[in-house]
Amino acid sequence: MITTVEEALAFIRDQKIVTLSMTKTFPSLINEIVDEPIEGSWWGHPKGNEIWIISEGVKDSVDILTTKMLYGKVTFIYKSLWPSLYxxxxxxxxxxxxxxxxxxxxxxxxxxxxxxxxxxxxxxxxxxxxxxxxxxxxxxxxxxxxxxxxxxxxxxxxxxxxxxxxxxxxxxWATDKVKQISATLKFKDAMSQIAKFCKDTELEFFE
Known part of the structure; x- marks a missing residue:
């Protein structure tokens, strides 16, 4: 169970792509914090404030990119995938x-x-x-x-x-380093790298 920002960052570093709220197919930061299904908004959960503090800490990290990549939900992407994403x-x-x-x-x-x-x-x-x-x-x-x-x-x-x-x-948005590494990649290889950490390749992203 995740209880600190540091633990959340380590989790995302390991998973590479993580949603904030729960989904059926992707690792979720909230699920790791509360370890139970949440009906409705997570703000009403007893750990709502803890979720907010940890998620805001993750968003502030220089190693994490916050997007709406998966299902339009807040999605965290670890920096090792940034060149492929770019x-x-x-x-x-x-x-x-x-x-x-x-x-x-x-x-x-x-x-x-x-x-x-x-x-x-x-x-x-x-x-x-x-x-x-x-x-x-x-x-x-x-x-x-x-x-x-x-x-x-x-x-x-x-x-x-x-x-x-x-x-x-x-x-x-991209740094010179991200652009330089990205320039060495082929599109299909970049797509394969992202797909490696996505359990649902039917997403619009892969169309």
């Missing part, structure tokens, strides 16, 4: 298959990101394109972009204590 998510053919599934607003945001390289969602200027329910529409589009891995997103802490989502190109 090879895949920057591949033009792989990206094009996912871009075609975006709606007009999603493509507009992605096009704007290509120009600016990173965008704070609270500073998007959509000129009324999202309609009256702009916040709800933007959240749905953001989730689609995150789950498709067409972008990398991160939470910024403002001086007023708010959490703001910033999205950026993968090229903006």
């Amino acid at each position: 090879k895949i998510v920057t591949d033009s053919n792989w990206r094009e298959r996912r871009i075609t599934k975006l709606n007009t607003l999603g493509r507009k945001i992605l096009n704007e990101l290509q120009i600016k390289q990173k965008i704070r969602f609270d500073q998007l200027n959509l000129e009324g394109e999202a309609g009256k329910n702009q916040k709800k529409v933007l959240m749905k589009v953001r989730h689609k972009l995150e789950a498709s891995l067409l972008i990398h997103s991160e939470q910024l802490h403002t001086t007023k204590g708010y959490h703001i989502t910033q999205i950026k190109l993968w090229e903006e």
